Amino acid sequence: MSSLPVDVIDQIASVPADLDAVRRRRPDTREYAQKYFESIFEPIDDSQLAVSDRWLLAAFVTRLTADDATAAYYAAEARRNAPEQAEAVLAAAERWVTSGPFGHYAEPGLAGENTDGLRLQAEDLVDIEPRLAAGLAHAHLVTYRLRETDGTSHDLLLNAGWSIDGIVTLSQVFAFLAFQQRVIAALTVLKAVAA
Secondary structure: OOOOOOOHHHHHHOOOHHHHHHHOOOHHHHHHHHHHHHHHHOOOOOOOOOHHHHHHHHHHHHHHHOOOHHHHHHHHHHHHHOHHHHHHHHHHHHHHOOOOOOEOOOOHHHHHHOEOOOOOOHHHOOOOOHHHHHHHHHHHHHHHOHHHOOHHHHHHHHHOOOOHHHHHHHHHHHHHHHHHHHHHHHHHHHHHHHO
């Protein structure tokens, strides 16, 4: 029996009946968003990325993006599913949250758009297991310095013990969370406008 909510987007956004009716106009979108969530947090095989680490990464990356209901949900789930590591990860998120984007383009013609800013590296996270720290540093990179993701950034993950399949799963987690957080933010705004 699943311990996950029937519809996590509805739960996090506290969707009222009128917005629920709007969401039900796109039943496939609603159903597949929930199934994607379930595939991340109740996978058939979590050997490449443990479920507890998925909750920790989700709490970290959603907090980097916003201090909102989605970040609060994942923080609570990280505490419940990985209590021994959650506080260190959540403290790191608070410490390393910034604004962006930052980074340097590889293309010389874009050098004028290069910007400096906060850069998290796995070595900065001394209270966190090295493999997870590398995943958190990668989360920070793709959140704030996407233009700097390349083979080198993936090599850092490989050197920390990540497999190719684990890196793909990590990317899928981040992609879903970006989608989910935006949908919930939009529903929150619609709910406020309707009130």
